[in-house]
Amino acid sequence: MGNVKCDHCHLVFSDSVMIKDNELNFCCKGCQGVYHLLQNDGLDSFYDKLGNKTITPPLEVHDDIKRFDTDSFEDTFIKTTDDGFKQIDLIIEGIHCAACIWLNEKVLYSTDGIVSADINFSNNKAKIIWNEKKIKLSDIILKIRSIGYNAYAYDATVADEQAVKSKRDYFIRMMVAIFASMNIMMLSVAKYTGFFTGIEEEIRTYIHLGEFILTTPVLLYSGWIFYRGAYYGLKNKILNMDFLVSSGATLTYIYSLYILFGGKGESYFDSVTMIITFVLIGKYLEVLGKKSAVDTLDKIKSTIPLEATIIDNGVKKTVALNNIKVGDVVEVRSGEKVCIDGKIISGEGSFDESSLTGESIPVFKQKDDLLYSGTINNDALIRYEVIKSYKDSTLNSIVTLLEDSLSSKPQIEYKANEISKGFTISILTLSFLTFLVWYYFGIDLGFDYDGASNFEKSFIVAISVIVIACPCALALATPIASLIGISELAKKGLLFKEAKFVETFAKADTLVLDKTGTITKGELKVKKMRIMDKNIHKLNLLYSLLDASTHPISQSIKKELSKKYDLKLKELENVKNIQAKGMLAKYRNVDDKLFHIIGGNLELMKENNIHYNFDSSNSVYLFAINRRVIATFELEDEIKDDAKELIDDANKNGLNVVMLTGDNNSVASTVASKVGIKTYVSNIDPIGKANYIKELKKEGRTVVMAGDGINDSVALASSDVSIAMGNSADITISVSDVVLLNNSLKSLKQAFSISRRTYSFIKQNLLISLLYNLVTIPLAMAGLVIPLVAALSMSLSSLIVVANSMRIKIKD
Structure with a gap:
């Protein structure tokens, strides 16, 4: 056998x-x-x-496969896309090269029912979207296992543990390098002192041997991450910074071995150690800089409770958040955090919402008011009905948005990556040409390299060119600044769904604002109320129609009516929302009598052949049954305290500010004049708003729009960057690129400021890295920089980029 x-x-x-x-x-x-x-x-x-590499044979099917199709697994890890497909992030085990990525993606894409499958080579994280009507998740896992790999759901906690492990690994490798460097420096002092004062060849050999013993673990252990990075880069046909570091250190090490075993000249083991050490220190500080930015995400996560008390048939039970369902009644006591979004059904008290809004003043909440996950109950026993699952709750959604934004890239980063693609090839070419020129032409600029031979001088100069070149500074220029900028924006209550919107924000030249709920507080107060028919049955119909709408006008009137009348909800039929105008509905009573109900502005009344003369400078709401107006309301909305501050700042920075509103011209004119807006459009419907923005974009303008109502969703989707106020309807938030958690226009002003600042620092970083390479590479080619200094300067260039990016945190 x-x-x-x-x-x-x-x-x-x-x-x-x-x-x-x-x-x-x-x-x-x-x-x-x-x-x-x-x-x-x-x-x-x-x-x-x-090629000749081995892979793991196909895995046997285990009993755990069934759990991927359970409801609890879906609630925890699976999302539903806007198109109705299912989406999950998986970690695929067993991937070790580009061929593995290629195989998994090809097999998954060829599987019926899978819409997309994208695998990140750096962390083996796969984003898979599938049609559950055609294939189950368990079948997808089996497919992956059938080709020799394994997959499990991505867990942010596990990912964080991996990040900590990686940081610890960097630290240990760095400390080994530092320890060896400190000791090799002492040997180097003896070697170079002996060079000038005279040293026996035997002692010199022992010094070289000692340097070899100290350098080898630094190169093979501490420097392993550079070899690994270079290997994976080459597998993907990319020559990266790791390739420059590893090749420079390896060539210097091999040359020093030649000297150790009898060659003429001086060894450069100390340079090998210093190259690895300095670059590792730079890498470690980069990790710390990124960790500092991502700490914002950790702070937000820490505010989410792990379990809650629910009331089930009068019995209190402690339940894990994933097992709480919509409709459950949750009890939250004084000092406890709200775990899942809900609506108060009993009790009243103040809530600290600073974790979401940044506003330290407690907000008073009473029956029917909404509670948001992550907020703290200050002083009362509250029971509320759950209105969202844990997966869709406010705080969990914030964490998801922030995770996505921190992993995305702005457009300028793609441009920087394009520049850096050919960087390494160019440097290797310059290094080789430098060696040839020095070796064959014997250039001597007065720097004698301690009497080294012509070959040794040529070799060391070529190595210096490789080591001093710094594509890492170029590669770091954009992501580190974007990361810090996004984390600073999050601290101000602004969540960017993708990093690219920071760049768009900074380039914007037009700001479009909705009026109600954006420029104004959206807390409309009924200034005048006139009820012509006080029949309680008809008022119940009015109350029911108002309850069916989330518009601030409807909610304000409903609140005012409930103070004066004891009204009950009726079941309406054919309820229709006429955007920016009002609502239509029908009601059939026990006698089968049909009532046609209309509630809204004068324009809606006219469209339904109801002619009613009513003149007011305030917002107007009329209610009619069977074409007869039985109630009129005039409402007044206060302008937000910081609205004028935002508009003044926008005008100062050259932004063209436009206000779009469905309200009448009289109201629009009053609000615009108070806040300093010169351009406004009134009596405009949602489609009109969208068309207006499209026209602006046709003129070549970059448009940022902020709005809060369902009627703004179409216009928001048409803008370059759309901003949803924190109290916006769900559909508005879903189509928006930025969520303004605290509803403060001061935060919107800060968004422009931080975005401009971040984009400015990105350009500064790119300029620093380009200037560094333009200055230092010619110096190295001229033989004016030894490898040791080259390694130090390369690390310093990266640290300067990181340090410069950290300045984004400095308050204006």
């Missing part, structure tokens, strides 16, 4: 268990099945990409 190699996994096994298939050998039926699966699907080029 002998050993043979499997034609799928390439593992060697005994021929006694071999499965023979024509001229092919397989170690198991799983490998045989996968081989034919790839052949049948036209994916057999995988084996060309795999």
Whole structure:
């Protein structure tokens, strides 16, 4: 009996268990099945990409596969997209090269029911979207297992643990390098002192041997991350910064070995150690800088409770958040945090909402008021009805948005990456040409390299060119500034769904604002109320129509009516929302009599052939039954305290500010004049708002719009950057690019300020990195920089970029 190699996994096994298939050998039926699966699907080029590497044979199916289709698993890890598909983030185990990525994506994309499958090479995180009507998640997991890999749901907690582990690994490698560097410096002092004062060859050899012993673990252990990064880069046909560091250190190490074993000249083991040490220190400080920015996310996460007390048939139970359902009654005591969004059904008290809004003043809440997850109950026993699942609750949604924004890229980063793609090839070419010029032409600018030979001088100068070049500063320029900028925006109550909107914000030249709830407080107060028919039955219909709307006008009138009358909700039929105008409905009583109900502005009344003369400078709401107006209301909305401050700042920075409102011209004119807006459009419907923004974009303008109502959703979707106020309707938030948690226009002003500042620092960082390379590379080519100084300056360039980015945090 002998050993043979499997034609799928390439593992060697005994021929006694071999499965023979024509001229092919397989170690198991799983490998045989996968081989034919790839052949049948036209994916057999995988084996060309795999080369001689081995992979894990297909995994056996375990009993745990059923849990992927359970409701509890779906509630915890699976999202539903706007298109109705299911989405999950998976970590795929067993991936170790680009061929693995290629195979998994090809197999998944060819599977019926899978809409998209994108795998991140850096962390093996796969974003998979599928049609649950065609395929189950368990089948997707089985598909992945069938080709020799495993998958499990991405958990942010696990990811955070991995980040901490990575940071610890960097620290240990760095400390090993620092320890060796400190000791090798002492040997170097003896070596260079001896060079000038005279040193015996035997002692010199011992010094070189000591340097070799100290340098080897630094290169092979501390420097392993650079070799690994270079390896994966080459696998993806990318020459990155890790390739420059590893190649520079390796070539210097090999040359020093040549000197150690009898070659003429001086060894540069100390330079190898210093190169690795300085770059590692720079890398570690980069990690700390990123961790500082991401700490904002950790602080938000820490405000989410793990469980809550629910009332089930009068019995109190402690339940995990994932098991709480919409409609459950939750009890929150004084000092406790609200775990899931809900509506108060009993009790009243003040709530600290600073974790969401940044506003330290407690907000008083009473029956029917909404509670948001993460807020703190200050002084009362409250019971509320859950209106959202934990997955969709406010604070969890904030965490998800922030995670997504921190992992996204602004457009300028793609441009920087394009620049850096050819950087390494250019540097290697310049280094090789530098070596040739120095070696064949014997250039001497007066720096004698301690009497080194012509080859040694040429070699060391070429190494210095490789080491001093810094693509990492160029690569860091955008992401580190974006990361810090987004975290600072989050602290101010602004959540950017993607980092690219920071750049768009900074370039914006037009700001479009909705009036009600954006410029004004949206807390309309009924200034005048006139009831012509006080029949309680008809008032109940008015009350029911108002209850069916989330518009601030409807809610304010409903609140005012409930103070004066004891009204009950009726079941209305055919309820229709006429955007920016009002609502229509029908009601059929016990006698089968049909009532046509209309509530809204004068324009809606006219459209329904109801002519009613009413003149007012305030917002107007009329209510009619069977074409007869039975109640009129005049409402007044206060302007937000910081609205004028925002408008003044926008005008100062050259922004064209426009107010769009469905309200009448008299109200619009009054509000515009108070806050300093010169351009406004009144009596405009949602489609009109969207068309207005489209016209602005046709003129070449970059438009930022802020709004809070359902009627703003179409216009928001048409703008370059859309901002939803924190109290916005769900649909408004879903189509928005930025969520303003605290409803404060001062925060919107800060959004412009921080975005401009962040974009400015991105450009500064790019300029710093480009100037650094333009200045230092020619110096290195001229032989004026030794490898040790080159490594130090390269690390310093990255640290300068990080330090410069940290200045974004400095308050204006």
